Amino acid sequence: MSALAAQVISTRRLDLLPLRVEHAEEMAAVLSDPALHTFIGGTPDTPQALRSRYQRITAGSPYPAVSWLNWVIRLRDESCLTGTVQATVGPSGHGTVAEVAWVVGTPWQGRGIAVEAARGLVDWLGRQAVHAVAAHIHPGHRASAAVATAAGLTPTDEWHDGEVRWQRSAGR
16 A cells, blocks of 8 residues: 545535644644543643644654544634544555544534544545554543444454444445
């Protein structure tokens, strides 16, 4: 598989825009609620820390067979960023797998944005050379489990670092 590159993905209400370092300032505000770290740990990044992180991420994976794909979620009607989606795509024993994740800022939660963004991402991955899509979700994170379900993923019996692996075949 050749490396994938993030492209603009448009859904009914959203544009998933490839991550740029310039998004750090606005995204630091979007991701500023400490409650967003309940299941993943850590604390919100400052704009400077997020800028550094985005510089590392946008430089790409050091492994040629692995693609780091990151998007910010833009709500078109409000012309603002609301969160992120990401996919780490690489080889596995059963073909190419995309490990996905999402986060939506607290003010925009409960509006279906995470579901719409995750579906848009999974659908896009299904049109790429990706055989399966997986996510790791804390067993107590009901909202994330609902997003995964809506995106067509189902829980497996596999655990990793206290999280359940959810998966689906990308072409489904």
